Amino acid sequence: MGSEKNSPIKSLMPTGLLGRSLLILMTPMLLLQIVTVLIFFERHWDTVARQLSRGLAGDVAYVIDYLGEYPDEEHYRSLQHSARAHMQLDIAFEPDEILEEQTIEPPLGLVSEELFVALTERVQRPFYFNLDLDNRRLEIRVQFKEGVISIVAPRKRLYSSTTYIFFMWIAGSALILYGVAVIFMRNQVRPIRRLAKAADQFGRGVNVDDFKPEGAAEVRMAASSFLSMRDRIARHLSQRTALLAGVSHDLRTPLTRMKLELAMQQSSPGVDALKQDVIDMERMVDAYLAFARGEEGEKAEPTEIGKLLTDQVGEALRDGQQIDLHIEDSLEMDVRPQSLRRCISNIMSNAGRYANNLSVRAGRRGHDYEIVFDDDGPGIPADKREEVFKPFYRLEESRNQATGGVGLGMTIARDSARGHGGDVILEDAPGGGLRVRLVLPIGH
Ligand SMILES: Nc1ncnc2c1ncn2[C@@H]1O[C@H](COP(=O)(O)OP(=O)(O)OP(=O)(O)O)[C@@H](O)[C@H]1O
Ligand SMILES: [Mg+2]
Known part of the structure:
Protein backbone atom coordinates (compact mmCIF):
# COMPACT_ATOMS: atom_id res chain seq x y z
CA MET A 1 0.00 0.00 0.00
CA SER A 161 11.51 10.68 53.42
CA THR A 162 8.32 11.94 51.76
CA THR A 163 10.48 12.54 48.69
CA TYR A 164 11.05 8.84 48.19
CA ILE A 165 7.55 7.93 49.16
CA PHE A 166 6.30 10.33 46.55
CA PHE A 167 8.47 8.67 43.91
CA MET A 168 7.29 5.26 44.95
CA TRP A 169 3.72 6.39 44.66
CA ILE A 170 4.22 7.81 41.21
CA ALA A 171 5.95 4.69 39.89
CA GLY A 172 3.65 2.34 41.78
CA SER A 173 0.42 4.00 40.70
CA ALA A 174 1.64 4.04 37.09
CA LEU A 175 2.27 0.30 37.29
CA ILE A 176 -1.10 -0.41 38.87
CA LEU A 177 -2.86 1.75 36.31
CA TYR A 178 -1.05 -0.01 33.51
CA GLY A 179 -2.06 -3.39 34.86
CA VAL A 180 -5.69 -2.40 35.20
CA ALA A 181 -5.69 -0.93 31.70
CA VAL A 182 -4.19 -4.11 30.24
CA ILE A 183 -6.85 -6.25 31.88
CA PHE A 184 -9.72 -4.05 30.74
CA MET A 185 -8.42 -3.54 27.22
CA ARG A 186 -7.82 -7.27 26.78
CA ASN A 187 -11.46 -7.87 27.47
CA GLN A 188 -12.40 -5.21 24.93
CA VAL A 189 -10.15 -6.60 22.24
CA ARG A 190 -11.14 -10.25 22.62
CA PRO A 191 -14.64 -9.90 21.08
CA ILE A 192 -13.15 -8.00 18.13
CA ARG A 193 -10.68 -10.83 17.58
CA ARG A 194 -13.47 -13.35 17.78
CA LEU A 195 -15.50 -11.41 15.23
CA ALA A 196 -12.51 -11.17 12.88
CA LYS A 197 -11.97 -14.91 13.17
CA ALA A 198 -15.64 -15.64 12.50
CA ALA A 199 -15.61 -13.36 9.43
CA ASP A 200 -12.47 -15.04 8.16
CA GLN A 201 -13.93 -18.51 8.64
CA PHE A 202 -17.16 -17.52 6.94
CA GLY A 203 -15.15 -16.17 4.00
CA ARG A 204 -13.43 -19.54 3.65
CA GLY A 205 -16.70 -21.44 3.77
CA VAL A 206 -16.10 -22.86 7.23
CA ASN A 207 -19.25 -23.03 9.32
CA VAL A 208 -19.31 -20.38 11.97
CA ASP A 209 -21.03 -21.43 15.13
CA ASP A 210 -23.31 -18.92 16.74
CA PHE A 211 -21.37 -16.83 19.18
CA LYS A 212 -22.77 -14.40 21.68
CA PRO A 213 -21.98 -10.81 20.73
CA GLU A 214 -19.95 -9.37 23.59
CA GLY A 215 -17.94 -6.31 24.51
CA ALA A 216 -18.55 -2.62 23.83
CA ALA A 217 -21.82 -1.58 22.22
CA GLU A 218 -20.22 -0.96 18.81
CA VAL A 219 -18.48 -4.31 18.81
CA ARG A 220 -21.66 -6.07 19.85
CA MET A 221 -23.47 -4.30 17.06
CA ALA A 222 -20.85 -5.33 14.51
CA ALA A 223 -21.02 -8.92 15.75
CA SER A 224 -24.78 -9.20 15.58
CA SER A 225 -24.82 -7.48 12.17
CA PHE A 226 -22.27 -10.02 11.03
CA LEU A 227 -24.37 -12.90 12.33
CA SER A 228 -27.51 -11.71 10.60
CA MET A 229 -25.57 -10.99 7.41
CA ARG A 230 -24.19 -14.52 7.52
CA ASP A 231 -27.71 -15.90 7.88
CA ARG A 232 -29.03 -13.75 5.03
CA ILE A 233 -26.23 -14.82 2.70
CA ALA A 234 -26.68 -18.48 3.58
CA ARG A 235 -30.42 -18.23 3.01
CA HIS A 236 -29.90 -16.40 -0.27
CA LEU A 237 -27.40 -18.98 -1.52
CA SER A 238 -29.48 -21.98 -0.65
CA GLN A 239 -32.58 -20.38 -2.11
CA ARG A 240 -30.82 -19.68 -5.39
CA THR A 241 -29.43 -23.21 -5.63
CA ALA A 242 -32.87 -24.62 -4.83
CA LEU A 243 -34.50 -22.41 -7.44
CA LEU A 244 -32.09 -23.42 -10.21
CA ALA A 245 -32.35 -27.07 -9.22
CA GLY A 246 -36.14 -26.75 -9.33
CA VAL A 247 -36.09 -25.20 -12.80
CA SER A 248 -33.68 -27.83 -14.09
CA HIS A 249 -35.77 -30.57 -12.61
CA ASP A 250 -38.95 -29.22 -14.15
CA LEU A 251 -37.23 -29.03 -17.54
CA ARG A 252 -36.72 -32.78 -17.55
CA THR A 253 -40.41 -33.62 -18.01
CA PRO A 254 -40.92 -31.57 -21.21
CA LEU A 255 -37.54 -32.83 -22.47
CA THR A 256 -38.62 -36.43 -22.00
CA ARG A 257 -41.87 -35.66 -23.73
CA MET A 258 -40.00 -34.06 -26.66
CA LYS A 259 -37.73 -37.10 -26.90
CA LEU A 260 -40.74 -39.43 -27.16
CA GLU A 261 -42.36 -37.12 -29.66
CA LEU A 262 -39.20 -37.07 -31.81
CA ALA A 263 -38.78 -40.84 -31.62
CA MET A 264 -42.10 -41.19 -33.36
CA GLN A 265 -41.12 -38.79 -36.18
CA GLN A 266 -39.68 -40.14 -39.38
CA SER A 267 -35.94 -39.75 -39.66
CA SER A 268 -34.82 -36.66 -41.58
CA PRO A 269 -31.77 -34.34 -41.20
CA GLY A 270 -33.87 -31.80 -39.28
CA VAL A 271 -35.31 -34.34 -36.90
CA ASP A 272 -31.90 -35.95 -36.27
CA ALA A 273 -30.36 -32.58 -35.36
CA LEU A 274 -33.27 -31.89 -33.06
CA LYS A 275 -32.80 -35.28 -31.42
CA GLN A 276 -29.12 -34.51 -30.79
CA ASP A 277 -30.04 -31.13 -29.28
CA VAL A 278 -32.54 -32.71 -26.94
CA ILE A 279 -29.95 -35.30 -25.84
CA ASP A 280 -27.42 -32.48 -25.22
CA MET A 281 -29.97 -30.52 -23.21
CA GLU A 282 -30.78 -33.54 -21.12
CA ARG A 283 -27.11 -34.07 -20.34
CA MET A 284 -26.71 -30.43 -19.34
CA VAL A 285 -29.72 -30.57 -17.06
CA ASP A 286 -28.52 -33.80 -15.48
CA ALA A 287 -25.00 -32.44 -14.96
CA TYR A 288 -26.38 -29.33 -13.32
CA LEU A 289 -28.73 -31.32 -11.10
CA ALA A 290 -25.91 -33.61 -10.01
CA PHE A 291 -23.83 -30.59 -9.09
CA ALA A 292 -26.64 -28.74 -7.29
CA ARG A 293 -27.53 -31.80 -5.22
CA GLY A 294 -23.90 -32.41 -4.26
CA GLU A 295 -23.46 -28.83 -3.22
CA GLU A 296 -26.18 -28.93 -0.63
CA GLY A 297 -25.33 -28.96 3.03
CA GLU A 298 -21.78 -30.26 3.04
CA LYS A 299 -19.98 -29.20 6.21
CA ALA A 300 -16.36 -28.12 6.40
CA GLU A 301 -14.10 -30.40 8.39
CA PRO A 302 -10.38 -30.54 9.15
CA THR A 303 -8.79 -32.28 6.19
CA GLU A 304 -5.22 -33.14 5.32
CA ILE A 305 -4.94 -31.44 1.92
CA GLY A 306 -1.87 -33.38 0.81
CA LYS A 307 -3.61 -36.67 1.44
CA LEU A 308 -6.79 -35.60 -0.34
CA LEU A 309 -4.70 -34.58 -3.35
CA THR A 310 -2.71 -37.83 -3.32
CA ASP A 311 -5.94 -39.87 -3.26
CA GLN A 312 -7.35 -37.89 -6.13
CA VAL A 313 -4.19 -38.27 -8.22
CA GLY A 314 -4.12 -41.97 -7.41
CA GLU A 315 -7.60 -42.36 -8.82
CA ALA A 316 -6.65 -40.54 -12.03
CA LEU A 317 -3.51 -42.69 -12.37
CA ARG A 318 -5.65 -45.81 -12.18
CA ASP A 319 -7.68 -44.36 -15.04
CA GLY A 320 -4.47 -44.25 -17.06
CA GLN A 321 -3.60 -40.57 -16.83
CA GLN A 322 0.06 -39.46 -16.82
CA ILE A 323 0.56 -37.41 -13.66
CA ASP A 324 3.65 -36.23 -11.89
CA LEU A 325 2.80 -35.24 -8.31
CA HIS A 326 4.99 -33.18 -6.02
CA ILE A 327 3.73 -32.13 -2.59
CA GLU A 328 6.07 -29.59 -0.98
CA ASP A 329 4.19 -29.45 2.27
CA SER A 330 0.84 -30.70 3.37
CA LEU A 331 -1.50 -28.88 5.69
CA GLU A 332 -4.59 -29.64 7.68
CA MET A 333 -7.29 -27.17 6.68
CA ASP A 334 -10.99 -26.73 7.27
CA VAL A 335 -12.53 -27.58 3.89
CA ARG A 336 -15.57 -29.29 2.45
CA PRO A 337 -13.81 -32.45 1.25
CA GLN A 338 -16.39 -33.57 -1.33
CA SER A 339 -16.55 -30.16 -2.90
CA LEU A 340 -12.76 -29.85 -3.01
CA ARG A 341 -12.43 -33.34 -4.51
CA ARG A 342 -14.88 -32.39 -7.24
CA CYS A 343 -12.89 -29.23 -7.90
CA ILE A 344 -9.58 -31.09 -8.24
CA SER A 345 -11.01 -33.94 -10.28
CA ASN A 346 -12.61 -31.50 -12.72
CA ILE A 347 -9.30 -29.74 -13.28
CA MET A 348 -7.43 -33.04 -13.68
CA SER A 349 -10.01 -34.59 -15.97
CA ASN A 350 -9.68 -31.57 -18.24
CA ALA A 351 -5.94 -32.19 -18.43
CA GLY A 352 -6.66 -35.85 -19.14
CA ARG A 353 -9.00 -34.84 -21.92
CA TYR A 354 -7.10 -32.00 -23.54
CA ALA A 355 -3.47 -32.89 -22.79
CA ASN A 356 -1.18 -35.91 -22.35
CA ASN A 357 0.93 -35.14 -19.33
CA LEU A 358 0.12 -33.32 -16.14
CA SER A 359 2.39 -32.10 -13.41
CA VAL A 360 0.86 -31.22 -10.05
CA ARG A 361 2.69 -29.23 -7.37
CA ALA A 362 1.24 -28.27 -4.01
CA GLY A 363 2.56 -26.17 -1.18
CA ARG A 364 2.25 -23.12 0.99
CA ARG A 365 2.57 -19.70 -0.63
CA GLY A 366 2.37 -16.99 2.00
CA HIS A 367 -1.12 -16.97 3.44
CA ASP A 368 -2.43 -19.46 0.87
CA TYR A 369 -2.13 -23.09 0.06
CA GLU A 370 -1.62 -23.45 -3.67
CA ILE A 371 -2.04 -26.41 -5.98
CA VAL A 372 -0.60 -25.81 -9.46
CA PHE A 373 -1.61 -28.02 -12.38
CA ASP A 374 0.62 -27.73 -15.49
CA ASP A 375 -0.31 -29.69 -18.62
CA ASP A 376 1.18 -29.97 -22.10
CA GLY A 377 -2.02 -29.53 -24.09
CA PRO A 378 -3.03 -26.71 -26.43
CA GLY A 379 -3.81 -24.31 -23.57
CA ILE A 380 -6.53 -21.70 -23.57
CA PRO A 381 -6.04 -18.34 -25.33
CA ALA A 382 -5.75 -15.44 -22.89
CA ASP A 383 -8.97 -13.78 -24.08
CA LYS A 384 -10.99 -16.99 -23.48
CA ARG A 385 -9.73 -17.66 -19.99
CA GLU A 386 -12.63 -15.95 -18.27
CA GLU A 387 -15.17 -17.42 -20.67
CA VAL A 388 -14.43 -21.05 -19.81
CA PHE A 389 -15.68 -20.44 -16.28
CA LYS A 390 -19.15 -19.68 -17.61
CA PRO A 391 -21.58 -22.58 -17.33
CA PHE A 392 -21.86 -24.76 -20.43
CA TYR A 393 -19.18 -22.79 -22.24
CA ARG A 394 -16.81 -24.91 -24.33
CA LEU A 395 -14.03 -23.97 -26.68
CA GLU A 396 -14.12 -25.23 -30.27
CA GLU A 397 -17.44 -26.95 -30.31
CA SER A 398 -16.34 -29.29 -33.11
CA ARG A 399 -13.44 -30.71 -31.13
CA ASN A 400 -15.48 -31.10 -28.02
CA GLN A 401 -18.29 -32.96 -29.69
CA ALA A 402 -16.05 -35.99 -29.64
CA THR A 403 -14.76 -35.50 -26.11
CA GLY A 404 -18.24 -35.19 -24.75
CA GLY A 405 -18.10 -32.68 -21.91
CA VAL A 406 -20.98 -30.35 -21.16
CA GLY A 407 -18.88 -27.36 -20.09
CA LEU A 408 -19.62 -27.30 -16.38
CA GLY A 409 -16.23 -28.56 -15.08
CA MET A 410 -14.47 -25.20 -14.76
CA THR A 411 -17.61 -23.55 -13.42
CA ILE A 412 -17.86 -26.16 -10.69
CA ALA A 413 -14.13 -25.96 -9.91
CA ARG A 414 -14.20 -22.21 -9.48
CA ASP A 415 -17.44 -22.35 -7.52
CA SER A 416 -15.85 -24.74 -5.05
CA ALA A 417 -12.62 -22.72 -4.79
CA ARG A 418 -14.52 -19.49 -4.21
CA GLY A 419 -16.74 -21.23 -1.69
CA HIS A 420 -13.53 -21.84 0.25
CA GLY A 421 -12.55 -18.19 -0.05
CA GLY A 422 -10.01 -18.95 -2.77
CA ASP A 423 -10.00 -19.03 -6.57
CA VAL A 424 -9.04 -20.90 -9.71
CA ILE A 425 -6.68 -18.93 -11.94
CA LEU A 426 -5.65 -19.82 -15.50
CA GLU A 427 -2.17 -19.04 -16.82
CA ASP A 428 0.37 -20.25 -19.37
CA ALA A 429 2.28 -23.32 -18.32
CA PRO A 430 6.05 -23.08 -18.90
CA GLY A 431 5.80 -26.14 -21.17
CA GLY A 432 3.26 -24.43 -23.45
CA GLY A 433 0.03 -25.90 -22.09
CA LEU A 434 -2.40 -24.61 -19.54
CA ARG A 435 -1.50 -23.81 -15.94
CA VAL A 436 -4.38 -23.97 -13.48
CA ARG A 437 -3.67 -22.48 -10.07
CA LEU A 438 -6.00 -23.49 -7.28
CA VAL A 439 -5.54 -21.07 -4.42
CA LEU A 440 -6.97 -21.75 -0.95
CA PRO A 441 -6.50 -19.20 1.82
CA ILE A 442 -5.21 -20.73 5.03
CA GLY A 443 -6.90 -18.30 7.38
CA HIS A 444 -5.84 -17.05 10.80
N1 LIG B 1 -6.41 -28.23 -19.64
C1 LIG B 1 -7.03 -27.66 -20.68
N2 LIG B 1 -6.39 -27.48 -21.86
C2 LIG B 1 -7.04 -26.90 -22.89
N3 LIG B 1 -8.32 -26.49 -22.86
C3 LIG B 1 -9.00 -26.66 -21.71
C4 LIG B 1 -8.41 -27.25 -20.58
N4 LIG B 1 -9.33 -27.25 -19.59
C5 LIG B 1 -10.45 -26.72 -20.08
N5 LIG B 1 -10.26 -26.37 -21.38
C6 LIG B 1 -11.25 -25.72 -22.23
O1 LIG B 1 -12.22 -25.08 -21.41
C7 LIG B 1 -13.52 -25.54 -21.72
C8 LIG B 1 -14.38 -25.57 -20.48
O2 LIG B 1 -13.92 -26.58 -19.61
P1 LIG B 1 -14.94 -27.31 -18.63
O3 LIG B 1 -14.18 -28.24 -17.79
O4 LIG B 1 -15.72 -26.23 -17.99
O5 LIG B 1 -15.87 -28.09 -19.61
P2 LIG B 1 -15.64 -29.48 -20.34
O6 LIG B 1 -14.38 -30.09 -19.89
O7 LIG B 1 -15.78 -29.19 -21.79
O8 LIG B 1 -16.89 -30.30 -19.86
P3 LIG B 1 -17.11 -30.97 -18.43
O9 LIG B 1 -18.32 -30.30 -17.91
O10 LIG B 1 -17.32 -32.40 -18.71
O11 LIG B 1 -15.92 -30.70 -17.62
C9 LIG B 1 -13.30 -26.91 -22.30
O12 LIG B 1 -14.34 -27.23 -23.18
C10 LIG B 1 -11.99 -26.76 -23.06
O13 LIG B 1 -12.21 -26.24 -24.31
MG1 LIG C 1 -13.99 -30.41 -17.88
Missing part, protein backbone atom coordinates in the same frame (compact mmCIF):
# COMPACT_ATOMS: atom_id res chain seq x y z
CA GLY A 2 1.34 3.39 -0.98
CA SER A 3 0.32 5.34 2.11
CA GLU A 4 1.80 2.86 4.55
CA LYS A 5 5.43 3.86 4.17
CA ASN A 6 7.75 2.11 6.55
CA SER A 7 8.97 5.09 8.51
CA PRO A 8 11.15 4.14 11.47
CA ILE A 9 8.65 5.51 14.00
CA LYS A 10 5.78 3.67 12.41
CA SER A 11 7.62 0.37 12.50
CA LEU A 12 8.16 0.84 16.23
CA MET A 13 4.48 1.45 16.89
CA PRO A 14 2.38 -1.49 18.02
CA THR A 15 0.04 -2.75 15.30
CA GLY A 16 -2.56 -4.41 17.50
CA LEU A 17 -5.52 -2.63 19.01
CA LEU A 18 -4.42 -3.63 22.50
CA GLY A 19 -0.96 -2.12 22.10
CA ARG A 20 -2.28 0.99 20.44
CA SER A 21 -4.95 1.75 22.99
CA LEU A 22 -2.48 1.20 25.82
CA LEU A 23 -0.11 3.60 24.11
CA ILE A 24 -2.87 6.18 23.74
CA LEU A 25 -3.75 5.76 27.39
CA MET A 26 -0.27 5.67 28.86
CA THR A 27 1.55 8.31 26.84
CA PRO A 28 -0.29 11.34 28.29
CA MET A 29 -0.03 9.88 31.76
CA LEU A 30 3.68 9.29 31.55
CA LEU A 31 4.20 12.77 30.13
CA LEU A 32 2.19 14.24 32.97
CA GLN A 33 4.22 12.35 35.53
CA ILE A 34 7.52 13.36 34.00
CA VAL A 35 6.48 17.01 33.91
CA THR A 36 5.27 16.82 37.50
CA VAL A 37 8.48 15.29 38.70
CA LEU A 38 10.74 17.58 36.71
CA ILE A 39 9.13 20.94 37.27
CA PHE A 40 7.20 20.78 40.48
CA PHE A 41 9.23 18.31 42.36
CA GLU A 42 12.69 19.62 41.63
CA ARG A 43 11.75 22.98 43.05
CA HIS A 44 10.06 21.38 46.01
CA TRP A 45 13.10 19.27 46.74
CA ASP A 46 15.43 22.28 46.56
CA THR A 47 13.31 24.19 49.01
CA VAL A 48 13.00 21.31 51.41
CA ALA A 49 16.76 20.66 51.39
CA ARG A 50 17.51 24.31 52.02
CA GLN A 51 15.02 24.68 54.85
CA LEU A 52 16.17 21.53 56.60
CA SER A 53 19.87 22.48 56.26
CA ARG A 54 19.20 25.92 57.67
CA GLY A 55 17.30 24.45 60.60
CA LEU A 56 20.12 22.09 61.48
CA ALA A 57 22.82 24.69 60.93
CA GLY A 58 20.89 27.08 63.20
CA ASP A 59 20.81 24.51 65.99
CA VAL A 60 24.52 23.78 65.57
CA ALA A 61 25.28 27.50 65.63
CA TYR A 62 23.32 27.85 68.83
CA VAL A 63 25.31 25.04 70.49
CA ILE A 64 28.63 26.50 69.34
CA ASP A 65 27.74 30.01 70.53
CA TYR A 66 26.57 28.73 73.87
CA LEU A 67 29.73 26.70 74.46
CA GLY A 68 31.89 29.61 73.33
CA GLU A 69 30.25 31.82 75.91
CA TYR A 70 30.06 29.31 78.82
CA PRO A 71 33.00 26.99 78.48
CA ASP A 72 32.69 25.54 82.02
CA GLU A 73 31.89 21.91 82.77
CA GLU A 74 28.49 22.59 84.39
CA HIS A 75 27.08 24.52 81.45
CA TYR A 76 28.45 21.91 79.09
CA ARG A 77 26.56 19.13 80.92
CA SER A 78 23.27 21.03 80.97
CA LEU A 79 23.62 21.94 77.27
CA GLN A 80 24.35 18.33 76.42
CA HIS A 81 21.22 17.33 78.27
CA SER A 82 18.81 19.86 76.76
CA ALA A 83 20.24 19.52 73.23
CA ARG A 84 19.50 15.82 73.34
CA ALA A 85 16.03 16.40 74.75
CA HIS A 86 14.89 19.25 72.50
CA MET A 87 17.03 19.19 69.36
CA GLN A 88 17.88 15.49 69.01
CA LEU A 89 21.59 16.40 69.06
CA ASP A 90 24.28 14.32 70.78
CA ILE A 91 27.15 16.53 71.81
CA ALA A 92 30.59 15.26 72.69
CA PHE A 93 33.86 17.09 73.36
CA GLU A 94 37.14 15.62 72.13
CA PRO A 95 40.04 17.53 73.71
CA ASP A 96 43.15 18.39 71.70
CA GLU A 97 41.77 17.14 68.37
CA ILE A 98 42.60 18.95 65.16
CA LEU A 99 40.02 18.99 62.31
CA GLU A 100 40.63 18.48 58.69
CA GLU A 101 38.49 21.23 57.27
CA GLN A 102 35.46 20.43 55.09
CA THR A 103 35.72 21.25 51.45
CA ILE A 104 33.06 21.02 48.85
CA GLU A 105 34.15 18.89 45.97
CA PRO A 106 31.93 17.73 43.24
CA PRO A 107 30.06 15.59 43.03
CA LEU A 108 28.45 16.39 46.30
CA GLY A 109 24.73 15.98 46.55
CA LEU A 110 22.21 18.74 46.81
CA VAL A 111 21.86 18.23 50.56
CA SER A 112 25.60 18.46 51.23
CA GLU A 113 25.82 21.63 49.26
CA GLU A 114 22.96 23.25 51.10
CA LEU A 115 24.37 22.17 54.44
CA PHE A 116 27.80 23.50 53.55
CA VAL A 117 26.36 26.88 52.64
CA ALA A 118 24.19 27.03 55.75
CA LEU A 119 27.04 26.02 58.10
CA THR A 120 29.46 28.47 56.50
CA GLU A 121 26.93 31.23 57.07
CA ARG A 122 26.15 30.38 60.69
CA VAL A 123 29.23 28.76 62.20
CA GLN A 124 32.23 31.04 62.06
CA ARG A 125 34.76 28.26 62.78
CA PRO A 126 36.34 25.43 60.82
CA PHE A 127 33.93 22.53 60.50
CA TYR A 128 33.66 19.10 59.00
CA PHE A 129 30.59 16.97 58.42
CA ASN A 130 29.95 13.36 57.58
CA LEU A 131 26.42 12.70 56.37
CA ASP A 132 26.80 8.92 56.46
CA LEU A 133 27.99 8.28 60.00
CA ASP A 134 25.74 5.27 59.93
CA ASN A 135 22.35 4.44 58.48
CA ARG A 136 20.39 6.75 60.71
CA ARG A 137 22.83 9.42 61.89
CA LEU A 138 25.10 12.15 60.62
CA GLU A 139 27.93 13.99 62.36
CA ILE A 140 29.06 17.59 62.33
CA ARG A 141 32.44 18.45 63.90
CA VAL A 142 33.52 21.96 64.79
CA GLN A 143 37.02 23.14 65.75
CA PHE A 144 37.49 24.92 69.08
CA LYS A 145 40.74 26.10 70.59
CA GLU A 146 40.69 23.33 73.21
CA GLY A 147 39.61 20.54 70.88
CA VAL A 148 36.75 19.42 68.65
CA ILE A 149 33.01 19.44 69.37
CA SER A 150 31.22 16.52 67.73
CA ILE A 151 27.49 16.91 67.17
CA VAL A 152 25.60 13.84 66.05
CA ALA A 153 22.07 14.28 64.67
CA PRO A 154 19.57 11.91 63.09
CA ARG A 155 19.70 11.89 59.30
CA LYS A 156 15.98 12.57 59.33
CA ARG A 157 16.78 16.16 60.21
CA LEU A 158 18.24 16.63 56.73
CA TYR A 159 16.51 14.11 54.52
CA SER A 160 12.81 14.20 53.94
